[in-house]
Amino acid sequence: MHVLFLGDLMWIYLLLLCCASCNGRPDPRKRDALIGLEASRRTGGDITLNEREKLLDGKLQKLKQHDMEAGQFPPSMHFFKAKRLIxxxxxxxxxxxxxxxxxxxxxxxxxxSVDWLVKNVTYRENCYVCFTDKQTVQFIFSSGPPASSSHCSSWTLLRSLREKIKNTTELDNSFIRNLTLFTEDPDRAYPNQDTVWERFEQVFLVAYGLVTYxxxxxxxxxxxxxxxxxxxxxxxxxxxxxxxxxxxxxxxxxxxxxxxxxxxxxxxxxxxxxxxxxxxxxxxxxxxxxxxxxxxxxxxxxxxxxxxxxxxxxxxxxxxxxxxxxxxxxxxxxxxxxxxxxxxxxxxxxxxxxxxxxxxxxxxxxxxxxxxxxxxxxxxxxxxxxxxxxxxxxxxxxxxxxxxxxxxxxxxxxxxxxxxxxxxxxxxxxxxxxxxxxxxxxxxxxxxxxxxxxxxxxxxxxxxxxxxxxxxxxxxxxxxxxxxxxxxxxxxxxxxxxxxxxx
Structure with missing residues (x-):
């Protein structure tokens, strides 16, 4: 509270000074004071860095400058496209x-991470999978074949399924896609908020049977x-x-x-x-x-x-x-x-x-x-x-x-x-x-x-x-x-x- 109060007084004081000379050439000292006041209000603006921190900050600013001038600025891009750059x-x-x-x-x-869910949890004993009519999957652990569902194919023991197919990597990747929103073209895949939210909540339903075991x-x-x-x-x-x-x-x-x-x-x-x-x-x-x-x-x-x-x-x-x-x-x-x-x-x-x-x-x-x-x-x-x-x-x-x-x-x-x-x-x-x-x-x-x-x-x-x-x-x-x-x-x-x- 004390810092905010002093900041308000400084602000009023600087405004009065500026107004008093508004018809003349701006005083560089007043400009510098305004810049300093604005900087002090930012998050972290009132933190005093020690000598080592100042050295690291100098290094950090150079690194930031490189990212700012690199041509593709990650925060301006969708995260799915920017992640590789970040x-x-x-x-x-x-x-x-x-x-x-x-x-x-x-x-x-x-x-x-969904990699852990797929490559660790789905490889455990007694894990069953079914494929839904919404082109997603569901999982459940059971000591025997689970009861069938009207919205799901018959349950298949994942260990047996993996033994039957040659490319288990593609199967695992399909599970990963069901557990994440990631896509190469997010704007096309998710044209509006309702679409992305529907998919978002579906992801949690896919994870549900795994995580609640x-x-x-x-x-x-x-x-x-x-x-x-x-x-x-x-x-x-x-x-x-x-x-x-x-x-x-x-x-x-x-x-x-x-x-x-x-x-x-x-x-x-x-x-x-x-x-x-x-x-x-x-x-x-x-x-x-x-x-x-x-x-x-x-x-x-x-x-x-x-x-x-x-x-x-x-x-x-x-x-x-x-x-x-x-x-x-x-x-x-x-x-x-x-x-x-x-x-x-x-x-x-x-x-x-x-x-x-x-x-x-x-x-x-x-x-x-x-x-x-x-x-x-x-x-x-x-x-x-x-x-x-x-x-x-x-x-x-x-x-x-x-x-x-x-x-x-x-x-x-x-x-x-x-x-x-x-x-x-x-x-x-x-x-x-x-x-x-x-x-x-x-x-x-x-x-x-x-x-x-x-x-x-x-x-x-x-x-x-x-x-x-x-x-x-x-x-x-x-x-x-x-x-x-x-x-x-x-x-x-x-x-x-x-x-x-x-x-």
Whole structure:
């Protein structure tokens, strides 16, 4: 607050000076002061770099300049076309090595690379596959042939199928295509938002039978944490539907089992990786449910929060915002925790839309009225100046997911993303990856690159990256003490990263 207040005074002072001499030649000192003031307001603008960081920043700026002048600028291209260029970028290589703090907006069934799902999970014993009338596939684990479905061919044991065909690589590649949105011509494949969202949600249905098999559920989460850890992430908050998992004999496990399994896996991973801070779950439900179902779901969320306070962080709605019910529709359900004196934090997806003036477009305002802890996406926030100011004053950060917003057709050129304005204003925000496995992206590094290069161009520096990493821990649901410990640990990793990057 103190810095913002001083900044406002400086701004007023500079305006008065400029107006006082508006009929004469502009004073270069005033121009420099304005440039400096604008730079100080950007994300990372108030971070003072030490001598080593300045040296690395000089190196980084040269690398950025090369990418900016290379002819094809990746943030201006669809990620599916730009990924090859990004992977070759020295800036991306540096970002991969950089400690990035936390990933705060990630969905459970889109954490792990689809290669692992296909080449590990589908090769396990008792895995069956069927081919649907929508030209997709479904999987299930079973001790014997599963019952046939009206929308699916007869179930085939995958081990037997692979033994019969010569080219298992092509079969595996077809499975991979069913589990990702990636395509060589995304504009033709996905001409509008409804088309890409339909395909997007279909991908989760394909993964469903694999990931909800109880042994795979635990292995999948552990592998997800490993892949995020390998991308230099030390803490994760996962949006999870917590569907029923199943055993080989068909027995079903409830949400308590899933939460206990999450807690067990996180503790196991921390034991094997002592510098990993941990992970928590944000319980989610599809926004197409009705009001009665919403009441039951919020009550269930409260029970999970009470039973698993260490791992259960809060509640959110998921699904295509434009086709789902607005937050205000669920006002009775969302008021339940406060009415009962129970603390259930909210982390609402809101503003993931370009449908201005609709009921859904009010989700940003309603998310704040329901005291959301963070806002997922917030793409429409720039069109709501009052809500934007409310969010800033309430210290509610925006979880920005650049690649997701582009692939799901909210913006084509990431230089035009509204978050560019938010970061220029120093609005509280974090960068996250949403569904990296579905997009063929790394856990977080690709999104960091797109934000760093696309939102700020040459104006962003090493201080921007440092603040984004720090923000991810500041705005996490860790306790105050654990935040301090995590930030201290991050800064140690950061200094090591800076030192090694200069060698």
């Amino acid at each position: 992977d070759q970028s020295p800036v991306f290589n540096l970002i991969q090595k950089m400690p990035k703090g936390a990933a705060l907006h990630v969905h459970d069934f889109a954490m792990v 109880a042994p795979v559920f635990k292995d999948y989460l552990y592998e997800g944490l490993r892949q995020f850890y390998e991308d230099n992430i030390m803490y994760v908050e996962i949006r999870a539907l917590l569907p029923q998992t199943y055993e080989l004999d068909g027995r079903l496990n409830d949400k308590d089992w899933s939460m206990a399994a999450c807690q067990e896996v996180v503790n196991q991973f921390k034991k094997h990786h002592p510098d990993f801070i941990g992970a928590r779950v944000i319980f989610t439900v599809h926004r197409k449910i009705n009001a009665t179902e919403a009441v039951k779901t919020v009550e269930e969320a409260m029970i999970l929060r009470r039973n698993f306070p260490d791992v259960m962080a809060g509640f959110d709605f998921v699904g295509q915002e434009d086709l789902g019910r607005p937050l205000w529709y669920f006002k009775d359900a969302l008021s339940l925790p406060e009415d009962k004196g129970f603390n259930l934090p909210y982390f609402f997806h809101a503003g993931e839309t370009d449908s201005q003036g609709t009921d859904v477009d009010q989700n940003l305002m309603d998310a704040l009225l329901f005291n959301t802890t963070r806002i997922g996406h917030g793409f429409a926030l720039a069109r709501h100046p009052v809500v934007k100011e409310m969010a800033r004053k309430m210290y509610v950060p925006i979880e920005v997911c650049p690649i997701s917003n582009q692939v799901l057709k909210l913006v084509s050129d990431l230089r035009d993303h509204p978050a560019a304005v938010l970061m220029a204003e120093g609005h509280p925000l974090v960068i996250s990856s949403d569904d990296p496995a579905v997009f063929g992206a790394t856990a977080l590094s690709h999104d960091f690159y797109e934000a760093f290069m696309g939102f700020g161009g040459m104006s962003f520096n090493l201080g921007t990256l440092k603040e984004l990493a720090l923000n991810s821990l500041r705005y996490s649901t860790l306790s105050s003490q654990r935040k301090e410990e995590a930030i201290d640990a991050l800064l140690v990793k950061w200094d090591k990263f800076v030192w090694e990057s200069l060698l």
